Amino acid sequence: MSFQQGLSGLNAASRNLDVIGNNIANVGTVGFKSSTTLFADVYANSLAGAGSDRVGIGVAVAGVMQNFTQGNITTTSNPLDIAINGNGFFRLSQDGAIVYSRNGQFRLDADGYIVNASGARLTGIQAVNGQLAGSETELRIAFDGAGQPQATTEANVVANLDAEAEAVTVTPFNPQDPRTYTYSASLACYGAEGRRYT
Incomplete structure (x- = not known):
């Protein structure tokens, strides 16, 4: 039994190292949210009930929780880069599906849509003459011949x-x-x- 307890601890520690390695690998990724491993103690139980002197028989990974704490906000030279200070996500449209991201690095595509690095279009409520109008749509900046x-x-x-x-x-x-x-x-x-x- 003690062998099984030690082995469960090694397996849980291995999973924790995977999570830590992923956090370190993404330390430079804009909008990345780190994760934390949650551990649980494993107890034996019987149908007849358990006494008060139960001893743990190992450890298990109960889950991996994502940390949504605020990261650092840095300025860039791109006027379309956006940061969210606090809670929230950017709502994007990609191949007809709605996806969410904390990465605020955007640019204009050839059609004038505000897109991220993978081409997903930023969505929001379009302003017409300074007033919000309509429902959520893919945001586009019209060129109107400027920049020829x-x-x-x-x-x-x-x-x-x-x-x-x-x-x-x-x-x-x-x-x-x-x-x-x-x-x-x-x-x-x-x-x-x-x-x-x-």
């Missing part, structure tokens, strides 16, 4: 050149040959299709 690409037509460069630099003797200028210039700097330009060139 515009080609770079001119650039201004302000630079101080080193007066003590040696004169370039190799001509003509070749951007692939550093012997034809003494200094270089990159400049981002955009074509009519919106593509960036450096």
